[in-house]
Amino acid sequence: MKKSLITAALVMTMAAGLGAVAGCSSEPAKADVNASIPEGAAPLMPATHDGRFDSLGANGCYGCHGANDQANPMLNGSVALPEDHYADGGSNSKELEPTRTQCITCHVQG
């Protein structure tokens, strides 16, 4: 079960990555969805991510919005996770703070 999940994550993330090279997303981003959100509010997902969290969980989000040794975020054009979303209070940990793994609880579809 675990193995197949990781494989799925690989396929999905590669697809997303390639999409980014080709111009970010198959659908144009709805650029204005975060135009009038209150100060300090969690931004909405501007691009269609339907089903992504449901199938991949936080990994599916981290793959583009998280940090690695070379970049933060990993994917060009992605909004980087803020530092307080990482374990030990900073992106150097390369690991999410456990209470921040229910991404869609705050970042709903825009």
Place this chain on the structure above:
Amino acid sequence: MDISRRGFVKATAVALASAAAAGTMSSLMGCSSGNATAGAAGEGQKYTAVCRFCGCGCGVICEVKDNKLISVTGDPDNQSNRGLNCVKGYYLAKILYGEDRLTVPLIRDDSSTKGTDEGLREATWDEALELVSSKLKETWKNDKNRLAFWGSGQQPITEGYCTAKFWKAGLLSNNIDPNARLCMASAVVGFMNVFQTDEPAGCYEDFDNADVFVTWGANMAEAHPMLYSRLTARKLSGEGVRHYDLGTIKTRTSESADKTMLFKPNTDLAIANCIANYLVQNKLYDEAFVNDHLQFKQGTENIGNATDDGYDASDVGKTVDDVAPITFDEFAARLAPYTFEYTSELSGVPVEDLEELAKVFADKDAKVMSLWTMGVNQHNRGTWMNHNLYNIHLLSGKIAKPGCGPFSLTGQPSACGTAREVGTFSHRLPADLVVKNPQHRRYTEAIWDLPEGYLDEIQKPGMHTVKIFREMSKGNLGFLWTAHNNWAQSMPNLTRFLGKGEDNQGIFDTFIVVNEVYPTMSTKYADVVFPVALWVEREGQFGNAERRSSVFEKAVDPPGEAKWDLWAIMEVARRVLDGEQIDGEDAFDHLFGFIYDKDAADFKGDDRETNRAIWEEYRIFSNPSMNEKAKAINDNADGTFEGKLKMEAKQLAPYDEYLAHHGLTWPVREVDGTWLPTKWRFSNGAQEDGFDEVGVAQYGTPGLANDVSFYKSAKSKPSVVFRPYEPPAETPDSEFPFYFVTGRLLEHWHTGTMTRRIPELDRALPEALLNMSQEDCTALGVKDGDMVKVTSRFGEFDIKVSTAGRTQPPAGTVFAPFFAEETLINLAVQDTYCPLSKEPDYKKTCVSIAKIEG
């Protein structure tokens, strides 16, 4: 979705590698990092508050500029949420600013326009108040049985306290009930039957310490998002932490579960009994705990269903609360039929899954949290199911210690603080007291300074919620006042209650007053609408599911002529009570003169001073030493009553302590001049560490099994009551072949009157869909996006079908949320209620589904 820590790290490594492989590293492209949730700009005035929505009771910080709320962020100093929030919380700032805010009073002159968008005209406050007061007074003087107030678990504590005082002491009427009846009543009756005191022994910190979570009929991922984040965080960071999800449909909450067990409706009763049977038959229960702490009972069975109006007065209806003691062996014999095989056959859950779950409770070292909400409470045997959950936790001793315990989640921000603790129910007085108990009435009279025997007139409980609306539909209600709810959308059986058929036209003849902030389904039926302050437009308090009372400060002024609800209640009260006397004094002044100057038609102090003064009176109920007469009754000093009331078991602190600490969990104890909260009730240990040291020392016995002392229970022993499996009120047949489940989804709060006015939330979840299995769709010849008509014995509605919705019901069951007024699902929902708690069963109405052609 696999969410164990190891799985997460490994998958992240894969994600890293794949992102690198795709060559899209942003550093190479020169992208900078954002910091989207770092908080607000920090230039405005800040106020502490509590979220307006669910029962999690998250603390928030409101930031205001130029009398406008500009941001709401999580409050790191509130220990319920420690800075966490959900999407609804982040968008709270926008709920105040919908374009159609009600800012002037409205009056309907022609009641035949009810149910339409027409017929309400603008009026002055004076005209509206005079009209409402004259109607209430007329009804009150002619026939007190024909008036009712329907309140809410969203009503702030001090407002609920004053409303109850006006209704119970001022009008001497018990016809007051909250919408919490639709939500928490089964939990309340369960608590009272088992422990003789309401609300959980544990607290939210248990989430950080549990080894196993069991969710029973609870979609926490959508209905309690902050607590679900804490659950999954514990699962991610703890070693071997497991989660079992039990329900009748798969939800987002099933996503993180190690195992989801889908059972047939009502067989949760049997599953809990099966676990208890396993513990008892194999002697795997906690024997010392059982011997020291428990008593065993059984009650009335084969109780039928409260579908007809005459149920409560029927032979069986009158006996549903009866219980009788039994021995442990008799209890064991009652459980014996609930073998794994029998239970599996009944429930559809495989034997090995039932066995795995039973072994969780048999494991002496495992810290287990059971979590439940509406699947258990909105159940035709809701009270029984609460009993059965306590039974397995009591038998295994898994209660009242960190990380362990049965935890009843609550649905609304102050269902606990107001509906339950203040007691705005038809049978209650403040602080768990009940109208039928003479000692309770004497105690209340002492605090409200009423002559002895004054409350004897209200010793008989008033109408519960479903009865209020049933009587209204029959034309037996002259006056109804509602606040902080939207009954014309949230009540079940709306076909009847909204007078949609030939019969039951009573709604058109009842004078209905609605306190509201926006036009709603309920204002369409109102004769008068009072425009009121919303959330932080006045100061108030909420009490959440972990017994935490918190204050929300006034941050901005209400718009236009909108006024604080409490001002409208005071203005009506002073008019209705004009000429009445209590103990030789003007009745209004006697009850409310300490906060209100009726000649000035205003409060004597500002919001803070008014709230503090009310709180300090309310606080006497749980601090009897503040009132000599009350103290004597609490101590049973002259031996008139059966025993002591032990009112300190719910002790509240002075008002300003709550502001200073951003909320405190009761009982709050004064130790060397400092007020300390209690996190684990009945559990002996240092008060400064959150244990109930003061309570156990005052009324309990230290040194018993697990060093727990249930000092508030009769004989200090909670009751394990055997409750059998009994079937749902309706089961599918050829005419109505599907179970219909209703519920809440993440983005929208209840009937959506606030969240649907936030553009971002409305776009995220714009319409209510009927979630169906592909199998059922195929059989019915419908596909995603098709419109269908859903019909029950109670009514019908039209809705769009989706197989890719938020929930995944199994074949034979369908789900829809109730937030959308244009998709009024409650037209078809049964108003059959749990006979003990009178809470309706919203989860299993039987329906037929037919495609609408064209």
